[in-house]
Amino acid sequence: MTATLIEAGVPAETIQTAPARRNARRSGRTKRKLGKTLLGVLAVVIGVIWVFPVYWMINSALLPKSYLESFTPTFFPVEASLGNFTAAIADGTFFTALGISTAVTLSAVVLCLVFAFLAAIAISRFRFKGRTTFVLAVLVVQMLPAEGLFIAQYKMMSTLGLKGSIVGLSLLYIAFVVPFTVWMLRGFVAGIPAELEEAAMMDGLSRTQAFMRITFPLLAPGLVASGVYAFLQCWNEFTVALVLMDQSTQTLPLWLRGFVQQSTTRAIDWGQVMAASSLVAIPVIVFFLIVQGRLTSGLVSGAVKG
Incomplete structure (x- = not known):
């Protein structure tokens, strides 16, 4: 060869x-x-x-x-039962806390997305006086520690008569989540070329029609992602609710704390603590599974429309 x-x-x-x-x-x-x-x-x-x-x-x-309570860990539920779950919700406070958390979180997320969406459109698409100052103000608000605002928030809500109310807690959650949500949506809006709207306007659409038919569908994934972030922040928030709410209007994180704060003569029932933690996590998991599918479909839909 x-x-x-x-x-x-x-x-x-x-x-x-x-x-x-x-x-x-x-x-x-x-x-x-x-x-x-x-x-x-x-x-x-x-x-x-x-x-x-x-x-x-x-x-x-x-x-x-x-x-x-055994020193030997059990890695598999060999004698599994729902007794801990039954004991955790026996007094009915779980459903009250669930209703309060759901109402506060959903209202805060919806209003937060509306405000953040409008702000992101304004600072990304328009040039106006004070635009730079507004952007810097959003950054400064993000730098402030939440703990430093507790006294002012408490006095403000007390003066307005909103202490211990769902409305007062929702307002504080909106103010807490809006700045970062504005930055998230600003990146999505800036990533969509304005030429798409201009081309649609040349085809006879108005600015509003061009935005709703062309730009808004492409922003849907960004709105979903921002909504997931806002939902998680509001659902798991503990310190603001601890300062503002009372025993009768506690959210799920405050309700969960009650299983750990036992008297000195009573040991902590870790089975009930874990069951309560699972109950708090279940709505978040269900919400994320639903939104994840919509987020994926929104990304594909946006890519095809673009």
Whole structure:
């Protein structure tokens, strides 16, 4: 074979290096395959580490108290029961706290998206006097620690007669979430070329029609993402609700705290604590699963319309 190739005019150096090149390509493919395998194993390990606390919470919520007090950990709910869940909601306060948290969170998220959306459109699409000052003000508000505003917020809500009310807590949550939501939506709005609206206006649409038909569908994924952020922030917020709300109008984080704040003569029932934590997390998981599908469809829809 070598002699035939030499007679055909192929240089000897090329003939000698051809097997080496084949070995190099084979070695490169092996290394890439090994690298992908290692990355996959690393991803699985990270996923297990991330999921394990959630699994342990649910597992502990399903175990009887005797297993939880044992020095030997039980990794599987061998005698699973819903007794801890039943005990956690026995007094009915869970449903009251659930209703308050739902009302406060949904109202805050809806109004926050409206205000943040209008502000993001204004600072991204229009040039007006004081625009830079407004942007800097949003940044400064983000830098302020929430704890430093508790006294002022408490006095303000007390003066307005909104202490311990859903309306007062919703207003504070809106003020808390709006600045960062404005920045999130500003990035989405700035990422959509204004030329799309101009082209639609040249085809006979008004500015409002061009925005609603062209730009707004492309902004839907940004609104969903910002809504998820606002929902999580309001649903899990604890300190502002602790300062403003009372025992009869407590949100779910405050209700959950009641399972840990036991008297000195009574041990903490960790089974009920884990069951209560699972109950608080379930609405968030359901909401995220619903929104995740809409977010994915919104991204695909926006890409096709663009």
